Amino acid sequence: MKSKYLTSLLLATCLVAGTGCKKWLDVQPKSEIRERELFTSESGFKDALIGTYQLLATKPAYGENLTMGFVDGLAQRYASTSTSQTFYFAARYDYTNTKTYIRDIWSTLYKAIANVDNLLAQIDDKKNIFLGNNFNLVKGEALALRALLHFDLLRLFGAAPVIDGGNRKSIPYVTTFGLETYPLLTTNEVIANCLTDLDxxxxxLRVDKTIRVQYNDDPFLSYTRNHMNYWAVKGLQARINLYKGDKPAAAAAALEVIANAATNFPFVVPANASAATNRDRTYTSELLFSLYAYKISDYVDEYFKTVVINGTPALYTTSSNIASLYETASGSSSDMRYNYLFTQYTAGFSSIKYWQDDIAKNNSNYDYLRGNIPIIRLSEMYYIAAECAATTAEGVAYLNTIRDKRGLFQFTTNISAATLETEILKEYKKEMYAEGQLFYYFKRKNTTRVDGSSIIMTDATWILPLPDDEKEFANRF
Known part of the structure; x- marks a missing residue:
């Protein structure tokens, strides 16, 4: 990748990291000095990493585009019958009229990659400044983030392994901080690099597998669901290996998470998922990794609430779509996701998964509910285990675990393998609404169409084009 973007990235971390960094920037006039100052203390390394997480929680990345926004537009999540509707062009895979989204995703994720590469370039020589396990935690999280970001770029800008993993070029895997151009790698090469970083x-990270859900004396060790912790790494290994087609490896990683879920990721209880106030809409206790977006209300209100067109928010789906999605006509209206994660407007239903209104203000007991954007969740591990199971009956048992926790009836273990596959897809659609994962499911499977679209999928629709700047400055023509 030609780092046109990287020339201004030396300080990208600090620009979003908070007051301490701002004060520090004010007194250091040269970027080289700033970098040197940042990486002279343990707290500087932590600030750099936290700043990267904050960057990723902004609208161009996971704060919108890669979760509730553009990528779920690709997955046909929202009604889009008019060119004036948000993500109309995304739903039609019109990448000419969505260049801004594509550019923002590419540039923001590579900015974040530059941040972690810069950190990783410095950290080994500064190991002696870290206390306790913090060297392992900071370096481990940085490596895990590098894998996560490259993998999501690959899922958008590269061919799926089932189509062509070994021949066509996809994206660069950037491992140093600087201005050099990195070559485009094949899908399989990118995946191999991701898995190496995750190993x-x-x-x-295995030195500290604890999930901390409240404030700790060391802020870096607080709310560790918002970090790429050990279990998030296992979850990402499961996700990537399934995408690759390595079901044994995917199952092994998913089952390690499942085996330790009771302690680390207990299922949300119905009373919390349905509460009138302080409702746990993202099922926080089940999140292996989530980003904290302090401006999430701005993002959410814009699309799911206050900006209303003809009595309905900008991003909505029709009543018939919701009824079909949650199979209300066939006895599944007991699904707590259907009952407590949507609200009805004039023209249809809108997600309330990210609403913040009823969370008590100035009450630290409920801080864990605020601003969460799910990136990897426990239920996905069960879906992966179900898909990779040795027998259909075993797969059904994993799927039934989630159905039971969501208030649905259990399938008998003698359903067919084809029925199990269909039901796994239904669960992805129900569980991960507005989370940006569904499009990748269809791409991994190379389906003829994405459900809800009449467009026949081809390379031109599955694979996003490289941004114009990347093609120009890296000579990728």
């Missing part, structure tokens, strides 16, 4: 991350 190293898991080894580092």
């Amino acid at each position: 190293a991350a898991a080894e580092l």
Whole structure:
């Protein structure tokens, strides 16, 4: 990748990291000095990493585009019958009229990659400044983030492995901080690099597998669901290996998470998922990794609430779509996702998964509910285990676990393998609404169409074009 973007990235971390960094920037006039100052203390390394998480929670990345926004537009999540509707062109895979989204995703994720590469370039020589396990945690999280970001770029800008993993070029895997151009790698090469980084991350992070849900004396060790912790690494290994087609490896990683879920990721209880106030809409206790977006109300209100067109928010789906999605006509209206994660407007239903209104203000007991954007969740591990199971009956058992926790009836273990596959897809659609994962499911399977669209999928619709700047400055023509 030609780092036109990287020339201004030396300080990208600090620009979003908070007051301490702002004060520090004010007194250091040269970027080289700033970098040197940042990486002279343990707290500087932590600030750099936290700043990267904050960058990723902004609208161009997971704060919108890669979760509730553009990528779920690709997945046909929202009604889009008029060119004036948000993500109308995304739903039609018109990448000429969505260049801004594509550019913003590419540039923001590579900015974040530059941040972690800069950190990783410095950290080994500064190991002696870290206390306790913090060297392992900071380096492990940085490696895990690098894998996560490259993998999501690959899922958008590269061919799926089932189509062509070994020949066509996809994206660069950037591992150093600088201005050099990195070559485009094949899908399989990118995946191999992701898994290498994750193996190293898991080894580092295993020193502290604790999930902390409240404030700790060390802020870096607080709310560790918002970090790429050990379990998030396992979850990402499961996700990537399934995408690759390595079901045994995917199952092994998913089952390690499942085996430790009771302690680390207990299922949300119905009373919390349905509460009139302080409702747990993202099922927080089940999140392996989530980003904290402090401006989430701005993002959510714009699309799901206050900006209303003809009595309905900008991003909505029709009543018939919701009824079909949650199979209300066939006895599934007991699904707590259907009952407590949507609200009805004039023309249809809108998601309330990210609403913040009823969370008590100035009450630290409920801080864990605020601003969560799910990136990897426990239920996905069960879906992966179900898809990779040795027998259909075993797969059904994993799927039934989630159905039971969501208030649905259990399938008998003698359903067919084809029925199990269909039901797994239905669960992805129900569980991950407004989370940006569904499009990748269809791409991994190379389906003829994405459900809800009449467009026949081809390379031109599955694979996003490289941004114009990337093609120009890296000579990728």
